[in-house]
Amino acid sequence: MNTESLAVDAVTATIEVAGENALIVYLGERPSAVVSASLFALAQALKQQLGKAIIGLTPSYASLLISYDLQQSNARQVTEAVNEIVTTLAPGSQQDGCLVVLPVYYGAEVGLDLHSLAQAKGLAAKEVIAIHQQREYRVYAIGFAPGFAYLGDVDERIAAPRLATPRQQVPRGSVAIAERQTAVYPAQSPGGWNIIARCPLAMFDPHSTPAMPVQVGDRVQFEAISRAQFLDLGGEL
Numbered sequence: 001m002n003t004e005s006l007a008v009d010a011v012t013a014t015i016e017v018a019g020e021n022a023l024i025v026y027l028g029e030r031p032s033a034v035v036s037a038s039l040f041a042l043a044q045a046l047k048q049q050l051g052k053a054i055i056g057l058t059p060s061y062a063s064l065l066i067s068y069d070l071q072q073s074n075a076r077q078v079t080e081a082v083n084e085i086v087t088t089l090a091p092g093s094q095q096d097g098c099l100v101v102l103p104v105y106y107g108a109e110v111g112l113d114l115h116s117l118a119q120a121k122g123l124a125a126k127e128v129i130a131i132h133q134q135r136e137y138r139v140y141a142i143g144f145a146p147g148f149a150y151l152g153d154v155d156e157r158i159a160a161p162r163l164a165t166p167r168q169q170v171p172r173g174s175v176a177i178a179e180r181q182t183a184v185y186p187a188q189s190p191g192g193w194n195i196i197a198r199c200p201l202a203m204f205d206p207h208s209t210p211a212m213p214v215q216v217g218d219r220v221q222f223e224a225i226s227r228a229q230f231l232d233l234g235g236e237l
Contacts, residue, residue: 013086022067031061031140040217045085059216097218104222105230110198136219147186147204154180166192173198200235
């Protein structure tokens with residue numbers, strides 16, 4: 001398998017063949033704000049530079065899967081385009097995605113693990129809520145289920161391991177924490193994250209364009225709302 005590497009600031013870009021008409025680009029070994037912003041910038045630049053030759057771009061924590069049309073391009077041309085773009089990603093030049101503010105209700109009836117998490121951390125529940133809202137989270141990846149966005153990094157003061165016994169059903173819209181990540185469950189599903197709140201907005205709607213309110217590279221901030229506001233926005237208790 002052919003591999004090519006080059007350095008960009010503290011990020012190393014490695015390009016590997018991933019199929020007959022696909023390449024995968026790794027920008028480091030672990031997610032970070034710099035890696036996420038670089039992946040976002042790379043994807044946007046590839047769309048502009050190669051246009052319809054690009055069939056699909058699938059970002060993940062520290063990689064970008066590039067699928068291309070063999071009738072319009074080839075591995076060499078795509079590799080050259082990636083290398084050219086990556087060399088322009090100087091420190092501070094990376095593009096940011098959109099800032100998406102998600103309304104969240106931190107009520108006791110929906111924050112199923114809020115008080116136990118607070119107790120384990122030696123904090124009051126209101127302190128956990130305040131800390132959770134204080135920072136912007138980067139969308140590192142979308143997976144597990146359509147619309148499930150992995151957001152990081154959670155403040156160490158409220159980071160918590162997954163539950164020893166996962167729940168068989170986690171309500172749609174549940175806002176949860178696992179280790180240094182937080183997320184909103186887009187649909188009712190099994191899950192082992194610590195649930196601290198609930199969001200009334202749909203995180204995935206196949207009938208809408210776009211289908212998801214966030215994409216990899218975006219920034220997310222949570223904003224506390226009242227129970228009445230939660231219900232007015234379509235939230236379910």
